[in-house]
Amino acid sequence: MILNFKKGTQILGKKIADLDTGEPTQAASLQPAAQPAALQPTPALATSASAYAFEAPQPGASAPSEDWGELLVRLLASAPEDVAQKLVGCLDKEVLIKVLERWSNPYLKVALMLITKT
Amino acid sequence: MIVIITSLDGGVGKTTLTAAMAYHAAVNKRQPVLLIDADWEKAELSQLFRAEYGPGWLSPFLRGEEPAVYKIRDGLYLVPGYDAAEAYQLYDFSIAELERALETWVENLPTFTASRGLPPAVIIDTTPTLRLSFLTRLKERGVKTIFIADVRAVSRVSDIKAEQYAAYFKLADAVVVNNTSFFTRNTAPYTIRRVGTVKDLHWEAMAKALLKNRHNRRTIEALLDKVYPTSLLGPT
Numbered sequence A: 001m002i003l004n005f006k007k008g009t010q011i012l013g014k015k016i017a018d019l020d021t022g023e024p025t026q027a028a029s030l031q032p033a034a035q036p037a038a039l040q041p042t043p044a045l046a047t048s049a050s051a052y053a054f055e056a057p058q059p060g061a062s063a064p065s066e067d068w069g070e071l072l073v074r075l076l077a078s079a080p081e082d083v084a085q086k087l088v089g090c091l092d093k094e095v096l097i098k099v100l101e102r103w104s105n106p107y108l109k110v111a112l113m114l115i116t117k118t
Numbered sequence B: 001m002i003v004i005i006t007s008l009d010g011g012v013g014k015t016t017l018t019a020a021m022a023y024h025a026a027v028n029k030r031q032p033v034l035l036i037d038a039d040w041e042k043a044e045l046s047q048l049f050r051a052e053y054g055p056g057w058l059s060p061f062l063r064g065e066e067p068a069v070y071k072i073r074d075g076l077y078l079v080p081g082y083d084a085a086e087a088y089q090l091y092d093f094s095i096a097e098l099e100r101a102l103e104t105w106v107e108n109l110p111t112f113t114a115s116r117g118l119p120p121a122v123i124i125d126t127t128p129t130l131r132l133s134f135l136t137r138l139k140e141r142g143v144k145t146i147f148i149a150d151v152r153a154v155s156r157v158s159d160i161k162a163e164q165y166a167a168y169f170k171l172a173d174a175v176v177v178n179n180t181s182f183f184t185r186n187t188a189p190y191t192i193r194r195v196g197t198v199k200d201l202h203w204e205a206m207a208k209a210l211l212k213n214r215h216n217r218r219t220i221e222a223l224l225d226k227v228y229p230t231s232l233l234g235p236t
Helices: A006-014 A018-023 A068-077 A082-088 A093-101 A106-118 B014-028 B046-047 B080-088 B097-115 B130-140 B159-171 B203-212 B212-228
Strands: B001-009 B033-038 B071-074 B076-079 B122-125 B144-149 B174-178 B190-192
Touching: A018 B203, A068 A093, A082 B076, A093 B122, A106 B046, A106 B080, B001 B014, B001 B130, B014 B076, B014 B122, B014 B130, B014 B144, B014 B203, B014 B212, B033 B046, B033 B097, B046 B203, B080 B212, B097 B122, B097 B130, B130 B144, B130 B159, B130 B203, B144 B159, B203 B212
Parallel strands: B001 B122, B001 B144, B033 B076, B033 B122, B144 B174, B174 B190
Antiparallel strands: B071 B076
C-alpha cells in the first residue's frame, strides 16, 4: 500500500468553488446507516464559512444576524479589555445602548436598566 | 491556529488532555474546535468520542476518499483516525510517510476548514515520541506544540531520558506535567492533578472529571489562552 500524496493534497486543498461544482465526495456515501443522533458526519460540502458557529449564540432571535451593531458588539467583546475600554470610551453611549436594546435578552434588559439609571 | 498534543512516553494523558481542552473550549467557553485523531497507533480519541468507523484523516492518501468529519456537539468536530491505525497495523508504512501525510494536513487545514465550514481552531492528538525533526517542521509552519509528560519528566530516570526530555521541552510552546506529586507539582508551568477513577470511559465524563478540579480547570484555561489568542477562535 502506497500513500497517494497527490490525491490526498488535492482532496484536502479543495476550495469552496471546487466543492460546489466538483464530483460528490465519497464521505457522504460511506456514512453509516444508523448514526446516533448526536454524532452525525457533517455534510461533505460546506454551506458557508460560518457553519461551525453555535446555533443560538444569543437568546434574542429578533436581532439582525450580521449588521454593523452586531459586528461592533462582537469586536468589543473579543478585543483585549484595555482596547475595548478605549473603544467604548470613544463611542457615543446612546449609540451603544441602541445597539444593545435590539437584543431581547432578559440579562441585557436588566443591565441596560442599570446603565440608563446612572 | 493549529495545536498538536504530543509526548515522549505513552499513556501520559495526551488524549485526556485533548478531550479536556476540547470540552472547555467548546462547552464552557463556546469556542468552536476541530479535533483530528492522528494517533496512528491506537486512534483512542475516536473511540473516546464514540465516532463511527469510517474514513479518517489518512483516507485522502490511502483511498482518495474525503475524510469524515463528525459533529460531536455544537462547536465540536472530529476527524477520526481509525483508517490510519488500521493501516499502521496492516501495511509497511514508514514513519516518514505518515509524518508527510500529517504535514500535508497541516499545510491544507486553512483551506480544508474554511471550505467545509469548520472551525479554524484545530487540536491534533498524536502518537507518542514523534520525531523532533517532524515537530520542528510543524513548528516552522506555525503549529503550536503542547508537550505532556508524567512524573518521569521531573524525576531524573537517567541522563539519556533527561536529555530526551530537554530536547522536547525546548521545542514545546507549553509543557504539561500530569499526575504531579506534592513535591513536584510546582516545578512545571502547567500541571494536571490526579482525579478519581472515571467509571465511564467517554470523553465528556473524563473531561468533566478532570475539569471539576479547580487547579486542573485553571491549567486548561491557561493552556487555551496560551495557544489560542481569543480573536483566532472564531465567534463566541
